[in-house]
Amino acid sequence: MNDKKQPQPPAELDTPYGTAELWAALRPLTAARIGLPRTGASLAIPALLDFRLAHARARDAVGAALDADALQADLSLLLGQPALVCRSAATDRRTYLMRPDLGRQLDADSLALLQASGSRGGLAVVLADGLSAQATQRHALPVLEALLPLLQTQGWALAPVVLLHRGRVAAGDAVARALQAEAVLVLIGERPGLSSPDSLGAYITWAPGAATSDADRNCVSNVRPEGLAPHTAAAKIAWLLNQMRLQKRSGVALKDQMHQQLEAKSTTARHGP
Structure with a gap:
């Protein structure tokens, strides 16, 4: 009788990072690339092709133009x-x-x-292509559709809406100054990621001036159906705008305490003051 143990094949599924079945169950829960299959030291062909496709989509998003009409x-x-259709000082996409x-x-x-x-006073709203025109094309209107009734309830006067070609966030400050607006909301395509080529950002600034910096802005990011839903983003934008008007400040000086306030109101409604 041969008592010598027979060599066992490598147990590929038993790794320090979990089994293939575990990763298969986790992948649908996130857009992140986790537990990617490998062939030797390299990514498996399907995972590599998926990565290259995502990279190509991100590059295309950066170069794409807005369908302004x-x-x-x-x-x-x-x-x-x-x-109102406006343009930045950049004369073309490359510039x-x-x-x-x-x-x-x-x-x-x-x-x-x-x-x-x-225009005098009120809220200036700017829609800019940014680094992903398709984000603005797809998601800016759903955000505005949900936001406008909330702004009306809060009593905001709306300055003429501006559609800005080749604009960056800070161009909203110049728009607000020209319209003499109290605050500005810039809906702009964010820098594409490998899982989000169409992510929209909302940048909100109180009393923007020539010396305004990014520290003076509040941001609601990753607005898209797979991220922060447009109606949820609209509720947060409306809350921030209302707090800006009450506190006369924005950016790092204004903390987002929307959920804490809602929870406090809910607790009070259930248990009384």
């Missing part, structure tokens, strides 16, 4: 009037990507258009 038509139906400083400024014609609008 379609978005303008949708805005006209929603608002009852056309948006916009290479010169972020120009994307933060308005060109002369756009500045004159806004100043001639006769």
